[in-house]
Amino acid sequence: MLENAGLFLGGLLLLIFGADWLVRGASKLAFKLGISPLVVGLTVVAFGTSAPELAINIQSSLGGQPDLALGNVVGSNIFNVLFILGLSALITPLLVDRQLIRLDVPLMLVASLAVYLLALDGNLSTLEGGLLFGSMLFYLIFIIRQSRHENQANDSQESSQSSPIPSKLDLLPFQLLLILAGLAALVLGSGWLVGGAVAFARHFGVSELIIGLTIVAAGTSMPEVATSIMAALKGERDIAVGNVVGSNIFNLLSVLGLTSLLVPGGIPISTAALGFDLPVMVVVAFATLPIFFTGQIIDRWEGGIFLFYYIAYTLYLIMDATSHDLLPLFGTTMLYFIAPLTLITLYLLFYREKRRSKGR
Template structure:
């Protein structure tokens, strides 16, 4: 039965993502907002919903390994596999705003997380903790990001006024977006729940499950949405979804998770966070080459993810 529900989850994810990209990109144009912005906000928040759900539930069940591993593993997968596959399908355009602000902001958020969980190294205490106070600090960073997004929304209106208006009705686009979001969320939950149960039956540890099965499961919306956007040549939505999802995962998901229930941090996860920072820097470097992430860079990122998977499986 678990395998059948897993397949149903995949179907919901794929169809939901297709409807979501269509609806959200049309809404962006009808409101004279750039596709990049819609990728950074609505699409990113929608595809980060499974991460938020899983991490909060895991924290309440005092399973910090799954809660943290889910976010860090998802971000690494987004930077490597999601961005890589999307770029192989259709080169990802990188606007100057993305280079100057969004990707560096992801780096800043990653460094802030690393500092906040390095209690043993920085304060000579017995264990690393992501406390409720740390959660509020992370949420403040999220508030700053939202303020920036609203400023971009206001300034981007003039830049897209010349675009052709969408032919489909506004109500239809809203229906597509909401229906797609519902499919993504429920599909992601089905995939994660059943994939985790199947993995547990094979004797995998909680930390490994968080970094692999759960991270892959909760990142399926980002993967499917970005691939769908790339196939439709909506590369700005694909890249905005990836960058926005990573920011949402760190600042919103981990922030609200820590506020609800403090997390005890396994020291192994620090290595993964450092890898996440290095890969984010790599994405920034790639994005500076001709203002796009091409097929070669995409193939490299996919190979890096395969190597990373081998590394964490052997490590655990």
């Protein structure tokens, strides 16, 4: 028992320190390479914090557990939007960069819908995996070149001014080392945290199914949680939002794409995933539209809505797994009352904001 407690606390400490190192190194790297912190959040930070998902997907697919591979990505994307953005926005309202609105959020929506459509035949084939991964490479090249091009004017203007001699801590090798150390701590810490939490759950008699639906699903996203919250606390709100959007894009295009490429025959898709999990992922992605596009800020109350829906989603999974008597009433209330009321509220706010912007 004490060993499990030590494992859990050690993993938590590694996540906290790893997130701090990663955010500090990534923000410095942005200036060194002439690209914006948002792009660093969408690439280095997002890809690094998605390392647990990639490792678990490849291992589970090669080990004959395709449902775990797909569920890992789908569950992580739902968790990223509803829980991480919700919690980060409760800490501090999150600014939404114009690039996110123009490119990255629409790409997340298109990628979510594309994966769902490709999965309708019951399989993500090797060819489809190649298409997803190729799209990821094209996206990477595009946003890095675009960011460097936009910053060239500012760099040329600042080059004429004298700049202070950088300290050793500002040198590029140190920042790269800080990022690598942060990534390693996040990956190791998430493994320890999940291992300790699962051992605790088993000790208290919680079923394996409930563990998989809650602790393990959230555990693979612990690096994103730690990184986004630390970025929000440090005022690096571009990294906080970009990390979530970038992680979702990376999960769909790169993690699923690489897994489909590496596994012979691709990833088979279960009817349960097609009937519930994938549609929920698509709905959650599209639910960000009125929030991201209204005032270019995610307020605390909007973060509260996200958190509420993640709690409701988790409760539904647990009730469904345990065949709880209240499941029909809970599902009917969420489907026919809470969800429509929330959508109407969000889209009325979106419509009001559009009218206000036209009147300016």
